[in-house]
Amino acid sequence: MVIVKFVSKSGLKQQGERAGTAASKYEEAIDGSHKTLTLKASGSYGKALTEFQNKLNEISDKVFIKFPTAIRLYGNFIDSYVSEIEGIGFTSDTLRTQKTPINHVKKWLEKDTYSSFSELKTSLEAKLKDGQEALKLNPDSKDVDYGDLSKILTSVEDELRTLAKNRETVHSKLEDALSTFKSNLSGLQKSFADVNIALKNARHLSGIKASEYAELIKEKYLNETNMTEINSIQAKGDAEVLKILLREKSTAPNIFFKQLGEADTREVSPVMADKIYSKIHHETLNAMETGDTKYLNIFTTAISQQDYERARSYSEKMTYAADRYGELLSNKARELNPQLKGTDRQTYKKELDENTPYLQLLGEELKATGHLSSLFEAMYINHIGQKRQTASNLARPNIESKTINEKSLKFIKDPNGNVQLRFDVSFEKNNKKQGDPTSIVATRYEGVQATEGASIADEYNSLNKKRREALMNFALDAASLGTASEYSFLLNTVRNGKTLFSEDSGPSERVSLITKQHNLNKDQFGQKYKDMVGKWPTGLSSSGSFLSTMYNIEQNAEKLRTKENNNLYNIGGYNIKDLNDIENSRTYFKPQFDLQAILQMDDMQKNGMRTYIYDVNDENTLKQYDEAMKNYTPVSPYNNDFSKFIGYEDNKQRLASITPEIRDLLAGKGGMDQQDPVKVFNSITAIQDYKSDGPEKGGGLFGLRNKNFSVEDYITNRNEFFSKLLEVKE
Numbered sequence: 001m002v003i004v005k006f007v008s009k010s011g012l013k014q015q016g017e018r019a020g021t022a023a024s025k026y027e028e029a030i031d032g033s034h035k036t037l038t039l040k041a042s043g044s045y046g047k048a049l050t051e052f053q054n055k056l057n058e059i060s061d062k063v064f065i066k067f068p069t070a071i072r073l074y075g076n077f078i079d080s081y082v083s084e085i086e087g088i089g090f091t092s093d094t095l096r097t098q099k100t101p102i103n104h105v106k107k108w109l110e111k112d113t114y115s116s117f118s119e120l121k122t123s124l125e126a127k128l129k130d131g132q133e134a135l136k137l138n139p140d141s142k143d144v145d146y147g148d149l150s151k152i153l154t155s156v157e158d159e160l161r162t163l164a165k166n167r168e169t170v171h172s173k174l175e176d177a178l179s180t181f182k183s184n185l186s187g188l189q190k191s192f193a194d195v196n197i198a199l200k201n202a203r204h205l206s207g208i209k210a211s212e213y214a215e216l217i218k219e220k221y222l223n224e225t226n227m228t229e230i231n232s233i234q235a236k237g238d239a240e241v242l243k244i245l246l247r248e249k250s251t252a253p254n255i256f257f258k259q260l261g262e263a264d265t266r267e268v269s270p271v272m273a274d275k276i277y278s279k280i281h282h283e284t285l286n287a288m289e290t291g292d293t294k295y296l297n298i299f300t301t302a303i304s305q306q307d308y309e310r311a312r313s314y315s316e317k318m319t320y321a322a323d324r325y326g327e328l329l330s331n332k333a334r335e336l337n338p339q340l341k342g343t344d345r346q347t348y349k350k351e352l353d354e355n356t357p358y359l360q361l362l363g364e365e366l367k368a369t370g371h372l373s374s375l376f377e378a379m380y381i382n383h384i385g386q387k388r389q390t391a392s393n394l395a396r397p398n399i400e401s402k403t404i405n406e407k408s409l410k411f412i413k414d415p416n417g418n419v420q421l422r423f424d425v426s427f428e429k430n431n432k433k434q435g436d437p438t439s440i441v442a443t444r445y446e447g448v449q450a451t452e453g454a455s456i457a458d459e460y461n462s463l464n465k466k467r468r469e470a471l472m473n474f475a476l477d478a479a480s481l482g483t484a485s486e487y488s489f490l491l492n493t494v495r496n497g498k499t500l501f502s503e504d505s506g507p508s509e510r511v512s513l514i515t516k517q518h519n520l521n522k523d524q525f526g527q528k529y530k531d532m533v534g535k536w537p538t539g540l541s542s543s544g545s546f547l548s549t550m551y552n553i554e555q556n557a558e559k560l561r562t563k564e565n566n567n568l569y570n571i572g573g574y575n576i577k578d579l580n581d582i583e584n585s586r587t588y589f590k591p592q593f594d595l596q597a598i599l600q601m602d603d604m605q606k607n608g609m610r611t612y613i614y615d616v617n618d619e620n621t622l623k624q625y626d627e628a629m630k631n632y633t634p635v636s637p638y639n640n641d642f643s644k645f646i647g648y649e650d651n652k653q654r655l656a657s658i659t660p661e662i663r664d665l666l667a668g669k670g671g672m673d674q675q676d677p678v679k680v681f682n683s684i685t686a687i688q689d690y691k692s693d694g695p696e697k698g699g700g701l702f703g704l705r706n707k708n709f710s711v712e713d714y715i716t717n718r719n720e721f722f723s724k725l726l727e728v729k730e
Helices: 009-030 046-088 099-115 121-134 149-207 210-218 227-232 238-246 253-262 270-290 294-304 308-335 345-381 457-484 488-495 508-525 527-534 540-564 595-607 610-616 619-631 641-646 651-655 660-666 677-691 711-726
Strands: 003-006 095-098 385-390 398-404 410-413 419-429 438-445 573-578 581-589
Touching: 046 149, 046 210, 046 227, 149 227, 149 238, 210 238, 227 238, 227 270, 238 253, 238 270, 253 270, 253 294, 270 294, 270 308, 270 345, 294 308, 294 345, 294 385, 294 398, 308 345, 308 385, 308 595, 345 419, 345 438, 345 595, 345 711, 595 610, 595 711, 610 619, 610 711, 660 677, 677 711
Parallel strands: none
Antiparallel strands: 003 095, 385 398, 398 419, 410 419, 419 438, 438 573, 573 581
């Protein structure tokens, strides 16, 4: 339904006028301020000083010039919108109109009223008054003479049609005005976002003293190629963290990771949290491949030695950062998962073959992201940190401290081949050691078979709710604002492929493989590859929808497993448990860190059942299925009320689960984010049951009679297909 609505037009107009006034006052206030900076640059670091000068002047331009300009434009857009509304004829302060009632009134005026006019003479006057009442918003509405009904008979149809047309024309103008206003605001939103980043940047640059900037430039930590790093100073705590990161190359690794773990992140921005996460993610890839967790140990132990509130804030922000990073990796992978167009299997296979090596690398990246996410979750929900106050039977609260033991964090495989991340925690209460260290284990499962309740469940659920909101905000912000987003650093990091393609990305074997693949990608993908790596975000516009899909599936995965004894997308997950207290355990589905499951969901979204049907049958079968789906009309579940009353189940009832929306989904037209996985499962089952019936029972309705098709086979086929696709050969 299209709605045009403002409650107070005069209030809107006043806001526009105030915006213009505010812009003028702002310009008056800054008049005479130094809007540009000129530094005398010479010596070996002259270029760096020039770049520093340019960066500060760029911020100044946004603060002193673009900001008041944007405010003034905002006021102008409001004034133009109000003027256009008044020009259409709406001078009153309130307006409410919507399209559906308009169409209803039009139909009633043009058809219903006139066709029944001769039979309803006695009530015509009342109906016409109702019609006129409904048309009051039309500034050009006409009065009707009710004195002589016989005269009206000859002109009523034309008159009513004119009224309806006038009403629709006015509404169309209102819609156009609103559309223009929204478009203007959308463009302005990016300007405000860009200015907002600059304002925060300008405000918090002083976190590093001028003498320290000079020192950083002199020592070449800041130079002409990395001066954009100061853009990441967006909050009070950012400057101190940035100094640690800039000095990394001249700092011994053990000292660097200790300093990074000791940082106070309570007041760092998401931008700086992403920079920290990117560094730890990089180190996790090394640890997964070499088994060397030395620096991860130093980092996590340093966090655990911080005050409880600081340690808790650190683990929470790193969890959000892992989510954001994982979403971008997932997004890139979905861009590389092709759509089967028509029956062009050759093109589909060619694209998939070309993209497979890259998808495999993304799969490894996503595993590392999942491991880190579960590590920080485990730290958060197990209350890692110093001097936490807890309830006590005494007058004073208990003071508890939980510290991660040095050298205890490691990656190991359990007997079933599942990867575990394990660390030991020493526990003190009121400065007294409490027993032996506790082992905390976070295990990655390729396919979760059960979920368990736990004493840590409430902590986890609370964190999960907050992180979902944070991730949705990230997706919306990044998709709508792009480079003006506060997350632009993270977008650029993944866009440039630094994690995947940097020569610092890990052991020599990995560097060799990735460098080789990078060159192959440039040769094979051509412009497509350059666009994918060089123009981010490619697929962010669909992020919010896919996040909703994954959350929906995650929430319903256990219901599906319980009701149908099935894991439709073979979703993997993680278990966090305390080995000293087995009751303190939590296993949960985690589709966002399981690339095989993500690609299966994306395959269902893009291709429905089509890739599976073609894979196990042939081109002709796919054509028959497409034609059948095109012509299939969803049916009512019951023939009549009596059959419903006696509980009789017939063919129509069996097919009732295939709604128009699910039919479109299974035909490869999308809409998966709106569907309950259990209903999708039941619809696939209905197709399976129907294909084997004879013609007298409607068999072959979906073009699959005597063809290979079953729910179990679909699940097995897709699981095996994508698992094999992502399998990295040693």
